[in-house]
Amino acid sequence: MIRDGKHEGEMVxxxxxxxxxxxxxxxxxxxxxxxxxxxxxxxxxxxxxxxxLDFVIEEGVLDNAHEVxxxxxxxxxxQEERALVPPGAGYAFTMDGRLVTAPSLxxxxxxxxxxxxxxxxxxxADQEERLKESRRTRWIRMLRALGYDVIESL
Numbered sequence: 688m689i690r691d692g693k694h695e696g697e698m699v700x701x702x703x704x705x706x707x708x709x710x711x712x713x714x715x716x717x718x719x720x721x722x723x724x725x726x727x728x729x730x731x732x733x734x735x736x737x738x739x740l741d742f743v744i745e746e747g748v749l750d751n752a753h754e755v756x757x758x759x760x761x762x763x764x765x766q767e768e769r770a771l772v773p774p775g776a777g778y779a780f781t782m783d784g785r786l787v788t789a790p791s792l793x794x795x796x797x798x799x800x801x802x803x804x805x806x807x808x809x810x811x812a813d814q815e816e817r818l819k820e821s822r823r824t825r826w827i828r829m830l831r832a833l834g835y836d837v838i839e840s841l
Contacts, residue, residue, distance in 0.1 A: 703728060703830055705823065706840035711815040713749065715807075717792050720752040724818055726826060744826050749814060752792070757810050765798045 703709065713724045723746065730741035752758045799807065830837045 701835050703835045703837050704840050705827060705830075705837055709744070709819065709826060709830075711818045713811040713814040713818070715752060715758065715795070717795055720792060722749040722752060722755060722758070722814070723747070724749055724814070726818065726822065728830070744829055745822070749818075755810075757806060761799065761803055761807060762792070762795070764803065765795065768798075 708728050709726065710729060711724055711726045713722060715721075716723045725746045726744040728741045728744060730738050732738040752762075796804070827837045
């Protein structure tokens with residue numbers, strides 16, 4: 688049976704614009720001391736306006752924080768300026784035996800100056816662009832496997 692130009696029960700493919708609908712978020716996981724990323728697709732409301740996260744395509748770890756020169760430099764600056772943690776006291780154990788970072792990294796953002804924050808966020812933005820470009824083929828293939836019609840941009 689045909690309704691509105693399509694067969695009954697046939698699904699209409701949703702269209703995803705890779706440039707406009709796929710985003711990457713890079714951030715510092717202050718507990719695990721790693722730089723993480725999430726690639727996600729945004730959704731749209733009934734008026735066609737961008738709304739919120741629709742689903743996550745991929746998530747992962749880029750680097751250990753101590754392997755990123757900028758983060759090492761910022762940590763050193765914060766520790767020197769605020770005398771937050773004595774040298775060598777980077778980790779601690781909770782009452783139940785879990786290993787966690789020292790409080791200095793848990794409150795790292797709070798102690799950054801505006802200029803330091805801008806440098807860190809610029810680094811994250813560069814990583815987001817790099818990931819979106821380098822993983823383009825993989826993420827488009829994943830979206831198509833999920834049934835989306837993927838185009839470059841709307």
